[in-house]
Amino acid sequence: MGKIEEANEKAVKRIIEAKPVAIGIKKAKDVIPGMKEHMLLHAGPPITWERMCDPQRGAVMGAAVFEGWADTPEEAAKMAERGEIEFAACHDHDSVGPMAGITSPSMSVYMVKNEVHGNMTYCNLNEGLGKVLRYGAYSKEVLDRLRWMESEMAPLLTEAFKRSGPIDLAGIMAKALHMGDELHCRNTAASLIFLKAMAPHMVETGFDRRVVGKVMKFMGENELTFLQLSMAAAKAAADAGHGIEYSTIVTTMTRNGTDFGIRVSGLPGQWFTAPVAIPKTLFFPGFKEGDEGGDIGDSTIMETMGFGNFACICAPAVVQVVGGTVKDAENFTREMREITATKHKGFTIPYMNFEGTSLGIDIRKVVGTGIAPSINTGVTHKKAGVGGVGFGLVRAPMDCFKKALKAFTEKYGA
Amino acid sequence: MKEHARFLREPKIINVGAKHFYDDLKAQGADSVHVDWRPPAGGDREMAELLDKLKKL
Known part of the structure; x- marks a missing residue:
């Protein structure tokens, strides 16, 4: 190995x-x-x-x-x-x-x-x-x-x-x-x-x-x-896997509405960032396309740990909220298998014969397959003072993973 | 020969890569399946080289 x-x-x-x-x-x-x-x-x-x-x-x-x-x-x-x-x-x-x-x-x-x-x-x-x-x-x-x-x-x-x-x-x-x-x-x-x-x-x-x-x-x-x-539970678990020399596993994905940032286990103390995307949004009554702000929140710690969109098929009801079909939910869950290292033993998916949830986003797999992590998310109004406008779907920007891969190769001298 | 002619009349198409070709075929009623293939690292040569280097670790 x-x-x-x-x-x-x-x-x-x-x-x-x-x-x-x-x-x-x-x-x-x-x-x-x-x-x-x-x-x-x-x-x-x-x-x-x-x-x-x-x-x-x-x-x-x-x-x-x-x-x-x-x-x-x-x-x-x-x-x-x-x-x-x-x-x-x-x-x-x-x-x-x-x-x-x-x-x-x-x-x-x-x-x-x-x-x-x-x-x-x-x-x-x-x-x-x-x-x-x-x-x-x-x-x-x-x-x-x-x-x-x-x-x-x-x-x-x-x-x-x-x-x-x-x-x-x-x-x-x-x-x-x-x-x-x-x-x-x-x-x-x-x-x-x-x-x-x-x-x-x-x-x-x-x-x-x-x-x-x-x-x-x-x-x-x-x-x-x-x-x-x-979120706090997901972070407590993800942090336990942070700081392992030579590990390419993503331990944080997060957004501040301007930048999307990731951290990688084998690269502690470093953030890899790229501009956030705008979520494809299903709006609350009274809001419309153009109201939505950029992707925001630490809640992508859930996708980092294999929940949220990665486990979308566990929640058929949520696809209505984020604007998709049940088949979409299944496809997202299966697609995220392509970029993760393993399956969790403690969290299982009834619809997929109780297989474990996907765990361990690997920067090599993300860059190699070209499949960016997909995310379920709340969406803010683009202007301060208004509040939430709906829920939506969004992808992590590929550049974060490319930057991390470059830094990883430089650090470990491959 | 007869079978060959039949094949030409009713093509079954495997689309590899860009999905919009598959979508167009389906829209025209063609019998087609899509293979979601992408070039390694999305065709980014620098990234593909880095990934190759990491295989040595």
Whole structure:
């Protein structure tokens, strides 16, 4: 066996062995490594305010007002222009954030631990769909919701986690794949399983019944409640396979609305980027072609781990949401087999005779076949302040993989 | 000879590579199958050479 095959086997073995569990909730500033005042984490590879897309800027403006750094979104934008807000990629701080991915110091985040390898990951709480901060909206209703999540939802969940103990995320995800989720655009089953797991503990906290009822209603009605936990779990597993010498396995794919970025196991500390594509979008009522922004969000960690579009056939219902047919879903799932190293042992696909989900995108296979990873995704309005406009389909840009292949060959002296 | 003539009247076409030729054939009712073949590395010579080098590792 060659050095690359050996390294890739080691990387995917570590990823398969990983056991991500949710252990609680704390403020970002208290747990995320390197997080500090006047710092905002964002989705995608590192980017400056000047190059940031409009929806991500909108989320920055909203977060700065939420933190009390500025009184108005306009004032927040000026702060960012003057360099008074420090930006860093979520992924460079053991974190993930869907869509704009803006995570501020006072936001509560789920803490996820990979019990096998000991690494931690973090992700903030899901706000629901439509007009929300992660889609670039920053109106009063958006900020009021965020404040309520901090004042009632996060404290309740914090106490509930103390009673529940670690929640087995991989177990929930494996079940949800058998219940119609692909764990990126559809987390309906996973969200309900999570709510079922937490509900008795929420009741036992002794919090005001109205608060418990309101939080349960909010979590139950939000079909993406679990997305943040799916993402943190996926990152906790993928990170376990990062940093393996000679490995060509992709351990991160992410977007900031301007650049698409990947990281490769054998090339730690490096980002390989290319301009994002515009998703082919199925629009929510009231929006139309031309409203959609560029591809955005850390949620492609799901495709990196073989979920989302890679497991599209697990979720026939989601193809309606992303604008395709069931046959398309099957074709995508089979096509992604061409660019991955192996199949996961813990996550299986009922429709494909319970074969494992695809795992381990290999930059050699992507470049060699010319097949770019395909992605299910939420889509923002191209302008700040509006919010989500629909769901769609998009491909990762091939140039990221070509750049990585070049760097890999240079590093390992082939 | 007879069989040969029949073949000429009812071609069965295997399309390899560019899919739009297959789509056009189907649109005209032709009996055709498509083979989704692409040149290695999408025809990018530099990338194909890098991939060859990595085979030695």
